[in-house]
Amino acid sequence: xxxxxxxxxxxxxxxxxxxxxxxxxxxxxxxxxxxxxxxxxxxxxxxxxxxxxxxxxxxxxxxxxxxxxxxxxxxxxxxxxxxxxxxxxxxxxxxxxxxxxxxxxxxxxxxxxxxxxxxxxxxxxxxxxxxxxxxxxxxxxxxxxxxxxxxxxxxxxxxxxxxxxxxxxxxxxxxxxxxxxxxxxxxxxxxxxxxxxxxxxxxxxxxxxxxxxxxxxxxxxxxxxxxxxxxxxxxxxxxxxxxxxxxxxxxxxxxxxxxxxxxxxxxxxxxxxxxxxxxxxxxxxxxxxxxxxxxxxxxxxxxxxxxxxxxxxxxxxxxxxxxxxxxxxxxxxxxxxxxxxxxxxxxxxxxxxxxxxxxxxxxxxxxxxxxxxxxxxxxxxxxxxxxxxxxxxxxxxxxxxxxxxxxxxxxxxxxxxxxxxxxxxxxxxxxxxxxxxxxxxxxxxxxxxxxxxxxxxxxxxxxxxxxxxxxxxxxxxxxxxxxxxxxxxxxxxxxxxxxxxxxxxxxxxxxxxxxxxxxxxxxxxxxxxxxxxxxxxxxxxxxxxxxxxxxxxxxxxxxxxxxxxxxxxxxxxxxxxxxxxxxxxxxxxxxxxxxxxxxxxxxxxxxxxxxxx
Amino acid sequence: xxxxxxxxxxxxxxxxxxxxxxxxxxxxxxxxxxxxxxxxxxxxxxxxxxxxxxxxxxxxxxxxxxxxxxxxxxxxxxxxxxxxxxxxxxxxxxxxxxxxxxxxxxxxxxxxxxxxxxxxxxxxxxxxxxxxxxxxxxxxxxxxxxxxxxxxxxxxxxxxxxxxxxxxxxxxxxxxxxxxxxxxxxxxxxxxxxxxxxxxxxxxxxxxxxxxxxxxxxxxxxxxxxxxxxxxxxxxxxxxxxxxxxxxxxxxxxxxxxxxxxxxxxxxxxxxxxxxxxxxxxxxxxxxxxxxxxxxxxxxxxxxxxxxxxxxxxxxxxxxxxxxxxxxxxxxxxxxxxxxxxxxxx
Numbered sequence: 012x013x014x015x016x017x018x019x020x021x022x023x024x025x026x027x028x029x030x031x032x033x034x035x036x037x038x039x040x041x042x043x044x045x046x047x048x049x050x051x052x053x054x055x056x057x058x059x060x061x062x063x064x065x066x067x068x069x070x071x072x073x074x075x076x077x078x079x080x081x082x083x084x085x086x087x088x089x090x091x092x093x094x095x096x097x098x099x100x101x102x103x104x105x106x107x108x109x110x111x112x113x114x115x116x117x118x119x120x121x122x123x124x125x126x127x128x129x130x131x132x133x134x135x136x137x138x139x140x141x142x143x144x145x146x147x148x149x150x151x152x153x154x155x156x157x158x159x160x161x162x163x164x165x166x167x168x169x170x171x172x173x174x175x176x177x178x179x180x181x182x183x184x185x186x187x188x189x190x191x192x193x194x195x196x197x198x199x200x201x202x203x204x205x206x207x208x209x210x211x212x213x214x215x216x217x218x219x220x221x222x223x224x225x226x227x228x229x230x231x232x233x234x235x236x237x238x239x240x241x242x243x244x245x246x247x248x249x250x251x252x253x254x255x256x257x258x259x260x261x262x263x264x265x266x267x268x269x270x271x272x273x274x275x276x277x278x279x280x281x282x283x284x285x286x287x288x289x290x291x292x293x294x295x296x297x298x299x300x301x302x303x304x305x306x307x308x309x310x311x312x313x314x315x316x317x318x319x320x321x322x323x324x325x326x327x328x329x330x331x332x333x334x335x336x337x338x339x340x341x342x343x344x345x346x347x348x349x350x351x352x353x354x355x356x357x358x359x360x361x362x363x364x365x366x367x368x369x370x371x372x373x374x375x376x377x378x379x380x381x382x383x384x385x386x387x388x389x390x391x392x393x394x395x396x397x398x399x400x401x402x403x404x405x406x407x408x409x410x411x412x413x414x415x416x417x418x419x420x421x422x423x424x425x426x427x428x429x430x431x432x433x434x435x436x437x438x439x440x441x442x443x444x445x446x447x448x449x450x451x452x453x454x455x456x457x458x459x460x461x462x463x464x465x466x467x468x469x470x471x472x473x474x475x476x477x478x479x480x481x482x483x484x485x486x487x488x489x490x491x492x493x494x495x496x497x498x499x500x501x502x503x504x505x506x507x508x509x510x511x512x513x514x515x516x517x518x519x520x521x522x523x524x525x526x527x528x529x530x531x532x533x534x535x536x537x538x539x540x541x542x543x544x545x546x547x548x549x550x551x552x553x554x555x556x557x558x559x560x561x562x563x564x565x566x567x568x569x570x571x572x573x574x575x576x577x578x579x580x581x582x583x584x585x586x587x588x589x590x591x592x593x594x595x596x597x598x599x600x601x602x603x604x605x606x607x608x609x610x611x612x613x614x615x616x617x618x619x620x621x622x623x624x
Numbered sequence: 625x626x627x628x629x630x631x632x633x634x635x636x637x638x639x640x641x642x643x644x645x646x647x648x649x650x651x652x653x654x655x656x657x658x659x660x661x662x663x664x665x666x667x668x669x670x671x672x673x674x675x676x677x678x679x680x681x682x683x684x685x686x687x688x689x690x691x692x693x694x695x696x697x698x699x700x701x702x703x704x705x706x707x708x709x710x711x712x713x714x715x716x717x718x719x720x721x722x723x724x725x726x727x728x729x730x731x732x733x734x735x736x737x738x739x740x741x742x743x744x745x746x747x748x749x750x751x752x753x754x755x756x757x758x759x760x761x762x763x764x765x766x767x768x769x770x771x772x773x774x775x776x777x778x779x780x781x782x783x784x785x786x787x788x789x790x791x792x793x794x795x796x797x798x799x800x801x802x803x804x805x806x807x808x809x810x811x812x813x814x815x816x817x818x819x820x821x822x823x824x825x826x827x828x829x830x831x832x833x834x835x836x837x838x839x840x841x842x843x844x845x846x847x848x849x850x851x852x853x854x855x856x857x858x859x860x861x862x863x864x865x866x867x868x869x870x871x872x873x874x875x876x877x878x879x880x881x882x883x884x885x886x887x888x889x890x891x892x893x894x895x896x897x898x899x900x901x902x903x904x905x906x907x908x909x910x911x912x913x914x915x916x917x918x919x920x921x922x923x924x925x926x927x928x929x930x931x932x933x934x935x936x937x938x939x940x941x942x943x944x945x946x947x948x949x950x951x952x953x954x955x956x957x958x959x960x961x962x963x964x965x966x967x968x969x970x
Contacts, residue, residue, distance in 0.1 A: 076835045077936075080835065153831070155782075156833065161782065251799075319796060319799070322731040326724045326727050329727070336712060337709060343675065347682055352695055354689075354695055355686050365679070388795055391830070457642045457645050458642065458790040460828060462832040470644060470826075
């Protein structure tokens with residue numbers, strides 16, 4: 012039965028379009044993750060831009076309320092699921108194997124599957140704009156507004172099936188990285204010698220694997236309600252719609268840490284490099300990251316302080332939420348202490364990381380204010396929470412991701428991003444961030460609820476809304492400057508060399524961009540900051556010179572996994588079945604069949620083609 | 625400099641005279657919530673300044689200079705790390721006590737004090753207010769006596785909503801299939817003493833509930849006890865008869881054009897439906913279309929001519945016969961009559 016695998020001749024090309032499409036190389040997959048996720052980030056930004064133009068002045072009629080509700084729903088979903096999460100995944104792919112001294116991830120073809128399911132699922136998700144309406148009930152989609160009675164049409168089906176398919180991608184990637192990090196570290200790299208970014212990836216991956224099943228249950232129930240008239244969330248049939256809120260936020264709060272922990276990991280790599288000092292309090296940083304991830308499971312009802320769960324439940328969740336401030340504060344103090352006494356170089360990655368700390372302090376403190384359940388009854392569902400969420404997710408996650416892009420761009424491309432354009436983009440984004448989002452605290456306290464498509468002048472919200480909209484232009488200019496920098500530098504940026512930042516971790520020990528097999532000789536690690544240690548003691552990792560690594564010449568060179576079509580076939584099958592569930596059950600059946608064929612052929616196909624030595 | 629700028633911005637951002645400003649508390653529930661918020665604002669401001677000063681000082685003091693020596697490779701300091709773990713714990717424990725106290729205080733009106741019960745029934749996109757002990761039912765505007773604890777039982781007939789009067793209390797969600805509750809007490813009758821006339825308190829749905837969510841508003845009038853009693857008596861009275869020929873013609877249209885499929889008018893046996901707001905004393909309300917426009921002839925005419933022009937997506941525009949059946953469409957003279965009749969329902 013291996014004949015199915017042979018139905019398509021095994022791809023051999025590692026260059027050109029098909030080389031990219033069939034690749035299983037973690038670096039190429041990382042780059043494709045990064046570029047596609049950043050493109051979706053730009054789409055989410057465009058949605059936000061239209062939202063701010065609509066709110067620039069009172070009773071503005073730029074978009075209709077129907078379009079507006081799709082815009083704010085899709086903005087959040089796009090930024091979270093198609094922007095920040097896959098951008099983090101891009102860093103996992105690019106950096107993790109290099110940091111732990113591995114030649115690839117544990118399951119290279121599964122990695123390709125994650126990428127293609129993400130790209131095709133994301134395109135399907137966005138296709139709602141073209142076919143019959145995008146999701147429009149807010150990103151947390153509270154029942155029963157999502158039922159077929161109150162949300163007819165296919166908008167909410169794109170939500171259910173889109174998130175379901177994207178979940179496959181996330182869980183597959185997370186399992187892959189858990190196995191990779193546990194099993195494939197270089198000799199000598201004990202858990203407590205791993206770079207913190209690897210630690211945060213591990214914690215994030217565990218959260219993904221455990222949190223996504225919860226939302227998947229909710230999505231399946233909502234799908235059955237909408238498509239087959241089940242009653243999981245239908246109060247008319249006696250259901251309690253608050254069930255959805257619990258299912259959503261039991262997933263949704265760990266999800267918040269899925270968005271921020273990789274960002275914290277990036278910042279924790281950048282700060283020591285540009286301070287020329289080791290991380291201050293490594294064990295405490297690692298432990299606080301783990302405890303943030305763990306406690307993320309005990310706070311979900313702080314999203315539901317006004318649901319009427321009663322004073323006991325509200326008090327308990329207020330207290331658990333406040334305790335999360337402790338490990339978060341510890342991290343910030345340790346970051347500042349890392350810089351203390353160092354030689355701080357304010358290069359662009361460092362500026363973004365310092366910007367992250369400043370903005371995350373604001374977002375963290377407004378988070379503590381939200382944790383105070385009784386007074387949160389005033390701020391809940393107002394622009395105050397919109398300000399908070401953007402300080403932690405834009406000021407937090409996105410600034411750290413920008414830091415990471417500027418930091419690892421030379422490693423991935425072999426060229427440096429322009430420092431001067433980088434600094435311009437940083438200051439534009441930093442100013443824009445604060446001008447846009449700080450006034451939203453005032454709007455919230457002045458009683459402006461979120462998700463209003465317009466407002467009238469008598470409420471006194473005109474001025475700060477206009478200020479916020481002006482800020483968006485700075486943000487847009489900053490993003491445009493960055494995109495320009497990216498395209499300019501990829502062609503004619505200064506050549507980076509192996510180690511442009513005088514950095515500390517193993518990925519800087521090899522050529523930029525790294526050879527396909529990463530390490531000619533798998534390094535032996537004896538301390539944290541392994542590469543820094545090697546530079547200090549003068550021992551270097553052997554570099555390869557020819558096409559094969561001489562360390563393994565006796566074993567016919569290095570065996571790298573061969574490219575494969577099957578992950579893409581499975582991803583196409585899954586996407587067809589998702590669309591089919593909306594429009595045509597036979598098509599869904601065909602999608603499932605294609606998925607099965609793909610999985611079968613994949614499992615019959617050897618990881619490395621026999622003739623590909 | 626940055627802090628001065630920030631301080632000025634913060635203070636100017638907190639102008640309390642806006643109709644939904646949470647800084648302008650007019651009752652004990654909102655005051656308790658504001659007190660806690662202010663306490664937190666002070667604490668986080670101090671923490672913010674300390675951390676930011678520490679961050680900026682570190683960056684400036686330890687900037688790489690051409691003559692910098694390689695830094696000492698320190699790995700941590702256990703005492704310091706314990707200190708900055710313990711201090712936040714103490715600070716948070718101090719905040720936790722008033723948090724829990726306030727949480728229980730705002731949960732229900734104090735035992736043993738007089739209270740008035742109001743049932744709030746939320747509809748896409750308007751509000752029904754019933755007084756079960758007084759036999760009064762009204763819509764989109766309601767009255768409460770000053771200085772009395774008001775207990776609200778909140779229900780929804782369709783999707784989630786949230787009941788919020790920022791100057792009187794934080795919000796409480798409304799969930800179909802169950803009853804949630806909250807309470808407040810108003811200490812003053814005037815929401816904005818800076819204007820000569822008495823102002824009502826603004827309220828609004830705070831949970832996204834569909835296309836017209838932005839326009840699901842209401843007003844609360846706080847009365848002295850005798851005013852309130854008079855209002856209750858008036859609300860209990862049956863609807864006024866049309867007093868002009870034009871209003872009489874409007875009343876006939878109200879019966880024949882399908883309005884009675886959704887609206888009731890107490891005292892009119894043909895008009896008893898409860899799907900839309902009760903219109904018995906419509907003319908005495910200050911606003912129309914769920915608190916969004918002043919209730920005057922011009923706005924009412926615009927509303928009846930095309931409800932979507934004031935409030936996109938409203939169910940009346942999508943379902944009422946006069947808007948979906950061209951044969952029943954309202955003519956200009958129909959509108960004159962209906963406006964005269966409805967405005968006369970004082």
